[in-house]
Amino acid sequence: MNVFTLHISILIWGLIQSVSGQNVADKKFHIVGKNENFFRISLKYNFKQTALLTFNPQIKHPESIEVGDTVWLSKREHNPIKTTSKQVTKSEVLAEPKDIQPSKAVINTFDTPSQHDLDIPLxxxxxxxxxxxxxxxxxxxxxxxxxxxxxxxxxxxxxxxxxxxxxxIEHYEEIISSFLFSDENVQDSHYLQRFTQKSVAKTGFQKTILAHLLSKIHDNFLGDSQLLIERMYHEHELEKMALKNLHSIRWSNRAKAANISGKMNVKEAIPTLKVLVSDRNRQVRIQAIIALIRLRNDKPLSFLSGIRFELTDWEQVQILKALERYNTNEIHLEASHFETELATVLGLVIRIAIQFNKTESSSTILSFLRHANTTVRMRVLSACKSLTYIESVDILKTYFDEAAIHEKIQIIDVISVLITEDDGFFLNIFENEELDESLRLAAAKGLANVSNGYAHMELINKEEMSIQSKLSKHVLDWRL
Amino acid sequence: MSDSLIWAYYAFNGFIFIYAVSVSIFYLAHVFFAFKGMRRYKRRKLFFDEQSFMSSDFIPPLSILAPAYNESATVVDNIRSLFSLNYPNLEIIVINDGSKDDTLQKCINTFQLVKVDFAVQYKVASNEIKAVYKSENPAFRRLVVVDKVNGGKADALNAGINILSHEYFASIDVDCIIQQDAFIHMMRPFMDSQKRVIATGGVVRIANECEFLNGNITQVRLPKAFLPRHQVVEYLRAFLMGRMAWAEINGLMLISGAFGVFDKAIVMAVGGYNKHTVGEDMELVVRMRKHMHQIKEKYEVAFVPEPLCWTEAPMSYKIFSRQRNRWTRGTIETLWTHKDLFLNPKYGVMGLISYPFWFLFEWLAPILEFSGIFLILAMTYFGLVNWYYFGLFLTLVYTFAIFVTTLSLAFEEFSFPQYRKLRYISALIFTVLTEPFVYHILNSWNAIKGNWDLWRGKKNWGEMTRTGFSKPQS
Amino acid sequence: MSNSESILIVEDDELILKTLEFRLKKENYKISIAKNGLEAKKILLENPPKLMITDLMLPFINGRELIQIAKNECNPPIKVIVLSASSQENVILDAFKIGADDFVSKPFSPIELSIRVKRFLSV
The missing domain is CATH 1.20.5 (Single alpha-helices involved in coiled-coils or other helix-helix interfaces)
Structure with missing residues (x-):
């Protein structure tokens, strides 16, 4: 929780700067004070001692100066009288300031050119x-x-x-809640007109708030109430705001407008949204895709072929949510066509399979594993892992025998995440000495990951399989 | 001889000059990047759909680790407030770190806990786990209480890591007040980033003098007391400006132990928290980042600027001083342990920018500052100080300080403002204006003391770790 | 059938609370509302209703505890319908284990909810 403090260390700079005395040019002489010697004076005004000596031909030896002596800080050009005097007596020192008016010199340490004084003198x-x-x-x-x-x-x-x-907000909440659940026929256009009359939304401020409230409550309801909210939204012509914002320069406005036009079923937005699908901002692209899915513009998964980038988990969740508006079978049917090279959307396809048809998702995954290329296969495995799709354990075990060796290692890894107790799967592989070393190693690691695997650590140690025990033990070891 | 002294003067002068200028440039850069990061966060929040987050099957479940040591007075309320958190799938693990009072017994009585069999694997090193308790009451089904041999906060967290069952875990201080939907926001970076997110840090705010009810905050107030009020300003600057900016360039090295979410797999791969340091929170993040560079995977340490976690700041000078002392020691220990990072291009932003920044401006600054004060005193004695320039530069330092801090107040105002009354704003501005004179000096003095204690303590290192620190503040 | 049974609605979202209140009032139920766990607990103990509709995540005292209070501390036990944003299987199972009588996940259909309410109160 360390705090980034504002260090006054910069202060030191000021201090040291001050001793090094950039101000030499302005002071004309120095009167030797108590405890001062020639070296210190040279330091104070930032001169080399030799330079200082050339300004002061009167000083023969730097050690010889006394309190009250004058040390000149620049070459004097119009000072004919004093240059000749080699030794300055005390009385002369007292006289000298009068001569060059030191009091004025001190005040006017900086001789400002008078013509500039008029503008900002500071x-x-x-x-x-x-x-x-x-x-x-x-x-x-x-x-x-x-x-x-x-x-x-x-x-x-x-x-x-x-x-x-x-x-x-209170006013609108009152009206919305009273209109939402009235027993009257909501299809009746007079009904909506009354709503519009009651909830006045003329200014931009009022419209923004009403739109916000409607979209918020829209998320919580299903069916007819949702439709009614959409109609309330259109009745107030709030969609005009969204349509305008779709062309906004700010990406956040475009994304928000896309989001809300998808939610509130603004069909007029479809052409613009189709353009926004290839917007330069990622968030806008995603929101446009989601909006198009919600508006039931096309086949549910047609957007997939347009996606040329990796979808994050959150984006997948949002898309899935939007897809809930479609018929389950329709989506599943379409998802099964995406069994090929579309590795970027694979996670999503698997999610769709899981969410929309739990019973059939296993077969989808198995068919992915059997027919797709290596990249896709690896992705399926990692998707099972990251989705903690526990139901896939059986499929993975089925597929295990036909898998290539590097896939087998991957499968062992995935399974070790998905299951919490070993049912003999790891132990069998581990104890089968005919198998490849690396496989047994993976199994040993898997054993170390599951909760009842700890009991077998002794066995691993006993067998003294050099790499295996080292590697699985290292999981247990503290290391910095 | 005297000439070379002048040259030494020049050299030192040059160093201080460059140092001062680079400090200022760094702070201006903080302002810039924090602004960028904040703006993006706020814009993305505009169309964040909480409803689909809560109702999705694919939201990663989360475990919360709350280590407790001698908290019998508050532990029950605090756990209860964790149960009202908004998150679809949450596991709450309270680790009783060998408390000497009746912390455990209180939990057992209130939540009807019973001992359960649990095959503990010590995947990361921790002291012995004596027992694991779960509730008989289905309402508290998600509560796990772990009783273990005392070993300090880091050790308690490690024990929690050995027990927890989900892929992500949050480490919190049990006495923190956490906003209801905090973890929805904290988990979003893990799901919504193109790179792998290894940890997310959150803002910690000062809760002194605010109103509470059953562990929820009901009314935000600006503390009147001297130390807490200054800490409010300090935290605003540190979190809204400092951390936000570092997160923006992906150079965040510190996630406060009071509130952060981590990827369990990475934490386990690096061996969990290090119990041999008092700065275990920073040390862990640095080690995790190092690990990611070693396995050459692209990653991110994210930051959420929303006010989601509130904590009681130390009121008395004694406790405050001890806390700062500990932070300083933690920082130095971490920096020392990982000194190979310094300007090491292998570790990317962290090696080239974050680490040198911490080294030069977090560790060295208070030392330089204090040596500066002594230098001034010495030079005053010899009559070498030019007070004109002293005053001149003092104004520069002062105006720069209030300039940056005022901007952080503006960040607060335009991000998620909490202090809504005008008189709070005036009080905050007044605090900003006076901060450099007293509070800042106290702060640096404690940093110096931390340095001193660490240097002195090196000789009896073993003893120091054994006595451990277990939450001096509370 | 007299519809003057009392219902307690516990929900921290104002708008949903209001709409539910409005809807159920139309059907002649006596409605009391609570925005957080503490208010709800007070009503449960002082003036127990016949049915409670509650969210799971609430400020101060969470829905799970409220269900327990409704089931164990009130006599006769109050019927409980859980209205929750999370529709994950384990959350639903959890709610039933604690003693909920029904589970409705958001987004929900208000008509469906009112039918469920009717079913509970007509027994």
């Missing part, structure tokens, strides 16, 4: 560092100030809208 500082720092300061303060104002404005408006929104 940023026309002759010292470039001061200049930059002040500019950055101003920038940060400005942005901070603007951000604070924006936060406040947004908060105030949101709080205001929240009150309105809450009232509006």
């Amino acid at each position: 940023f026309n500082h002759p010292d470039p560092i001061t200049n930059w720092v002040l500019k950055l300061d101003a920038f940060f303060v400005l942005i901070t100030g603007i951000t604070i104002i924006i936060i406040f404005v947004s908060r105030i408006t949101k709080n205001r809208v929240a009150v309105r929104k809450k009232r509006l």
Whole structure:
């Protein structure tokens, strides 16, 4: 939970910068103070000692300076009187400041060119560092100030809208719930007209809220009530909003509009949705596909041939959900045609098989395993694993004997995930010494994975099968 | 001789300059990437269909691991609140880590637990599991209580991993308050990513002074006390900006132990939590990521910016200081254990960006900062400080600090705002303005103390691990 | 057949709660509503209804516990219909094991639900 703190370490930079004294150019001389020597002065103003000595021909030996001495910090050009004096006496030191008006020099550490003073004097500082720092300061303060104002404005408006929104939602909820379950004939168009009259939705704000509520409640119902909600939606001409948003520049708007037009049965959206199926944004593509399935535009699985990318689990779940609107047999019949190269959608096809026809899904999977190419076969196996499709254990065992050796290893792996207790499957393979070493090894690992396999660890150790025991033991070992 | 000293000055100067500039650039980059990530998350949420999530047969089941140590006062309420979580298939595993009080007995009485036979395989190392309890009451069928020999939080989690039955597990602090549909959102990255997601982290928010009822939050309030209020700001910045940005470039190295979901297979493959460190949460993620690079599989560590988990922040300085101390030690231990990551291109973003960032700006920064303060003191003594420049740069540092923190407040406002009253906003802004003066210094001081303790503790390392830390805060 | 039997609806989604309330009121049932587990528990103990329609995931006290209260602590035991978003087999079996009398998964047909209610209350 470490926190990324705002380190003031940048501060050090400021400090060290300050001692290294980029400001030399502006101060003209230094009066030696207590505890100071020539080296320290050179350090303070960032000069090499030799350079400092050339400015101060009066100083013969760096060690010889005393408190109150003047050390010049630049070559003096118009200073004829002092250059000759080799030793500066104490009284002269006192006199000297008067000579070059040090009080003014200190105040005007930076001699600003007067003509620039008129515009922003703050940023026309002759010292470039001061200049930059002040500019950055101003920038940060400005942005901070603007951000604070924006936060406040947004908060105030949101709080205001929240009150309105809450009232509006309550109002709509009341009306929707009363109309939804009335005993009157819902097919009657007057009925819907009354609904429209009662629930006024003129402004965009009202329409958005109503559309949101309708789509939310739509998910919870089946059959006639769902149809009624769709009709309420159309009665208010809310679909116009969605149709407009289908062309929005923002991908999220397009995706949302696709989603809602699928849900609310907006048939007018079909042509646009067909274009959106090849949108450049993935989310939009998926939502368009789902919408088209929901709108019962074509054969239920016709979209599959159009998908050229791997579907994630969540996308598959959504598609399956949309497919629920179709007749089970219809889907299953069509799914059985997809037994070939469409590896990308395989997971989905298997899911369809499982969800829509549990009894027949085994045969679908078996036929995949028997007839498809190697990639597809491997995918079927990994799909069984990731879906934790426990019913597939029997099929896998059936298929095990005809499988190639690398598939066998895969199958053992899948089964070890799916079952929690070994029914002798692993043990038989493991104890059969005629079998390939790698197979026995996989079985040993499988044994280590199931809960009653622990009892056999001794056996594995006893047999002292070097690789096997090592590998299955390593699962148990702590390692960093 | 003196010339070379000046050169040393220049070199140090140069280093500090580059350091300071890169810190600032990193923070600006945080702002940028966090903004991008947040925007995408919010947009994708627009058409997230919870209903089909809840009703699908294909949602991966989840186990929740909640280690408890001497929690007898709150454990029952906390477990009860876990039962009202919205998730289709949930298994709740409470691990009693050898509590000295009646934590276990309270659970047994309330939830009508009975001992069950359970063939435990120690697939990841953990102390002995004494017994496994399940409820006789079908209403609590999904509850498993594990009683084990004390071994610290990491060890308790490992024991839980040995027991759990699902493919994914969430590790939570038992005293956290978790929003009802938290795991729906937390599991979504696992299902909705083109790469394999190995772990998902969530936001942790401060629950002090909020109103609760039976382990659910009913009214969000901004804490008035000094430490919690500053921690609110700090957490906002750390989670909404820090973690979000790292997740966006897939460089997230830390998922807080209080709230995260993991892929069990990967955790097991790397051997579970490491109980020899106090920073077991960060260490695990780093090890998992390393493993993924070694087996050369594309992966992702995701992050969910929604406020789903609330926790009580330390109120007293003593506990706060101990917590920070522990975090520092955990970080350093992790960084030290995995020092081979440093600028190692083999480990991608983690090796090239995340690790150096942690090393330079999380570990080194407080040290540099404090050495800076001592340097100033020393130079003041010798009369070398130019106060003009000191003041000048102080303003720069200050304005930059409030600039970044204010932006993180804006992130809160435009993502999932929780503090809705105007007076909360004003209080937050005031906190932002004053944070660098007191709170920040306390924070860095505790980091320094952590460094010191670790360095000193190295000599009696064994003893330190045995006494262990088991949730100093509570 | 007098339809003035009392029904408790427990549901945290306001809109569904309202629609159900409206629908069942039309059929002359006495309806009490609760938005979370605590409210529901209070009603169950103080003013036990004849039938309870409940979600499984509820704030404060979850549906499973409510079912237990309805079955064990109320006399006579209250009939329970579970209305849940998850339709996974084990969730359904679970609900029946705890003692639910019927299970309706969302999305649901309100007409179907009201027929089920009628069946329970006409006995």
